[in-house]
Amino acid sequence: MKRYWKYIRPYIQYYILGPCFMMMEVVGDVLLPYMLAKIINQGIAERNVAYIIKIGAIMGLIAVIMAVGGVLGAWFASKAAMNFGADLRMDLFEKIQQFSFQNIDNFSTGSLITRLTNDITQIQNMIMMTLRMCLRSPGILIGAMVMAFVISPKMAAIFIIVLPVLAVLIVVIMRRAFPQFRTLQEKLDALNSCIQEGLVGIRLIKSFVRGDYEEMRFEKRNQQLKEANLTAMKTMLLYTPLMTLALNITTVVVVWSCGNMIVAGNMQVGDLTAFTNYIVQIMSSLTMLSIAFLNWARAIASFRRVGEVLNEKIDLTDENAKHKDRAVCEGSVEFQNVSFRYYKNSPEWVIENISFKLEAGKTLGIIGSTGSGKSTLVSMIPRLYDTDEGTVLVDGINVRDYGLKPLREGIGMVLQNNTLFSGSITENLKWGDEHADEKAVRKAAQNAQAAGFIDSFKDGYRTRLEQSGNNVSGGQKQRLCIARALLKCPKILILDDSTSAVDTATERAIREALHSEYKDMTKIIIAQRIRSVMDADEILVLDNGKTAGFGTHEQLLADCPVYREIYDVQNGREE
Numbered sequence: 081m082k083r084y085w086k087y088i089r090p091y092i093q094y095y096i097l098g099p100c101f102m103m104m105e106v107v108g109d110v111l112l113p114y115m116l117a118k119i120i121n122q123g124i125a126e127r128n129v130a131y132i133i134k135i136g137a138i139m140g141l142i143a144v145i146m147a148v149g150g151v152l153g154a155w156f157a158s159k160a161a162m163n164f165g166a167d168l169r170m171d172l173f174e175k176i177q178q179f180s181f182q183n184i185d186n187f188s189t190g191s192l193i194t195r196l197t198n199d200i201t202q203i204q205n206m207i208m209m210t211l212r213m214c215l216r217s218p219g220i221l222i223g224a225m226v227m228a229f230v231i232s233p234k235m236a237a238i239f240i241i242v243l244p245v246l247a248v249l250i251v252v253i254m255r256r257a258f259p260q261f262r263t264l265q266e267k268l269d270a271l272n273s274c275i276q277e278g279l280v281g282i283r284l285i286k287s288f289v290r291g292d293y294e295e296m297r298f299e300k301r302n303q304q305l306k307e308a309n310l311t312a313m314k315t316m317l318l319y320t321p322l323m324t325l326a327l328n329i330t331t332v333v334v335v336w337s338c339g340n341m342i343v344a345g346n347m348q349v350g351d352l353t354a355f356t357n358y359i360v361q362i363m364s365s366l367t368m369l370s371i372a373f374l375n376w377a378r379a380i381a382s383f384r385r386v387g388e389v390l391n392e393k394i395d396l397t398d399e400n401a402k403h404k405d406r407a408v409c410e411g412s413v414e415f416q417n418v419s420f421r422y423y424k425n426s427p428e429w430v431i432e433n434i435s436f437k438l439e440a441g442k443t444l445g446i447i448g449s450t451g452s453g454k455s456t457l458v459s460m461i462p463r464l465y466d467t468d469e470g471t472v473l474v475d476g477i478n479v480r481d482y483g484l485k486p487l488r489e490g491i492g493m494v495l496q497n498n499t500l501f502s503g504s505i506t507e508n509l510k511w512g513d514e515h516a517d518e519k520a521v522r523k524a525a526q527n528a529q530a531a532g533f534i535d536s537f538k539d540g541y542r543t544r545l546e547q548s549g550n551n552v553s554g555g556q557k558q559r560l561c562i563a564r565a566l567l568k569c570p571k572i573l574i575l576d577d578s579t580s581a582v583d584t585a586t587e588r589a590i591r592e593a594l595h596s597e598y599k600d601m602t603k604i605i606i607a608q609r610i611r612s613v614m615d616a617d618e619i620l621v622l623d624n625g626k627t628a629g630f631g632t633h634e635q636l637l638a639d640c641p642v643y644r645e646i647y648d649v650q651n652g653r654e655e
């Protein structure tokens with residue numbers, strides 16, 4: 081729990097003021113029945129109107145003070161809880177942002193969303209409830225018991241029997257509730273994952289007519305969440321009737337005994353009224369305390385889940401980097417005997433013993449069959465994944481010796497499944513460089529062959545893109561992603577099959593622009609079509625994660641059977 085202190089410390093005043101103001105309610109709650117008893121015993125019994133008015137006025141004043149205390153107490157408790165939640169949520173989000181791809185694979189997106197939202201809400205509720213109840217309920221409990229003993233020690237002895245029974249009840253219910261709350265959060269994870277996949281992939285679901293299947297999947301998870309909720313509710317609901325039963329039995333016993341005492345002249349009517357009031361207060365404060373305990377059980381489950389994310393060891397950091405602030409200056413790239421696999425206990429390498437050198441400003445084409453490891457290979461340059469064996473060098477320096485930020489700032493990458501964000505076209509392009517002026521934005525769009533279609537839109541560069549860029553075509557989206565990377569003016573530009581949806585003439589225009597306008601930029605182009613890479617200075621042919629050839633188009637046609645085969649097949653198809 082030590083780690084959570086930093087979310088309390090800046091707001092410590094709220095943690096003190098909240099319970100203090102709630103204490104004003106406690107004092108009032110405890111005094112009011114006592115004063116009521118005085119009005120009945122002395123004011124009404126002796127027909128003393130002046131006394132009734134005096135005590136009544138004091139009771140009215142106490143009630144106002146209680147209301148003020150209650151409102152302020154709740155306000156400060158809310159401020160403490162909301163600030164705790166907001167700061168914790170921020171830290172959690174920052175931690176997730178630092179996750180490597182490998183770390184992300186350890187949690188589902190749905191689970192991360194639940195942890196960021198619902199789990200933190202549970203924690204907030206617990207803090208708010210605790211601050212409101214931590215002094216109030218025990219305060220009323222103790223105060224009411226003291227007052228009950230003052231009025232009639234003999235009658236108050238009943239609590240010696242009732243309280244231990246209720247304590248056992250609370251412990252039993254807490255022990256049952258805790259695992260149920262953990263399951264509840266896991267079911268919520270599953271439902272959120274399903275919602276997330278269903279919404280992100282809604283177009284695909286429609287095109288494959290898989291709506292019924294998705295509904296069934298949702299229905300199943302929804303049912304499971306409902307069951308988990310009902311199971312947890314059953315435990316919680318059990319508690320209130322049992323408490324009410326205990327309250328009623330105690331009241332009946334007290335009224336019956338006190339009635340006998342009043343008839344015998346050993347007790348006054350006002351004392352009975354006060355005593356029953358105190359019973360209600362004791363029982364209701366116990367109920368509140370037990371609800372707070374259940375809240376804690378739920379919040380502890382949430383604390384553990386949030387802790388799992390905060391404790392996740394980030395397996396890709398720049399802590400040991402020797403040149404943390406060094407920027408990529410030239411853009412040369414070298415792979416030295418690089419091997420990599422996604423599953424560390426798998427005997428098969430995804431990339432096996434790859435070595436090549438690419439000088440700054442040159443263009444490398446990478447070609448190979450589907451699944452041959454092209455994307456995996458390039459993802460090791462900006463350290464999206466780390467090599468398992470061998471070294472990747474940029475400007476002659478191991479990529480692990482760069483700070484992650486400067487390394488990635490020096491590399492522009494257009495991923496295979498690249499995405500755009502909701503916002504205007506300009507906002508999206510400026511992801512590459514937020515300070516870029518209009519001229520630079522237009523130039524990048526022009527070179528990516530995107531300017532034409534952007535200008536044809538009614539709102540031009542101010543056109544709003546929907547989430548994931550769903551309101552532009554596949555080819556337009558690819559060109560916007562290239563423009564975004566170009567605006568960054570990186571030293572190394574990696575295009576991972578990023579012109580697959582673009583027609584051949586436009587693709588040629590993009591290649592020409594890259595060649596003439598970005599002469600110093602090192603370019604790595606992954607493509608399925610030989611035509612996209614045949615002009616490159618070097619071409620790497622990958623086959624099943626291994627190098628099948630490396631050289632120029634002419635050299636490979638002469639020496640590399642795999643390249644020759646791809647060439648023949650594609651030429652045969654195209655002719």
Ligand SMILES: Nc1ncnc2c1ncn2[C@@H]1O[C@H](COP(=O)(O)OP(=O)(O)OP(=O)(O)O)[C@@H](O)[C@H]1O
Nearest residue numbers: 422423430448449450451452453454455456457496
């Ligand atoms: N995140 C991942 N976790 C586990 N395995 C993966 C992951 N990404 C890719 N793979 C596997 O690694 C291998 C190489 O994949 P990669 O995406 O690098 O190939 P590629 O040559 O780029 O394919 P394509 O031309 O289809 O894009 C494939 O067998 C793939 O199934």
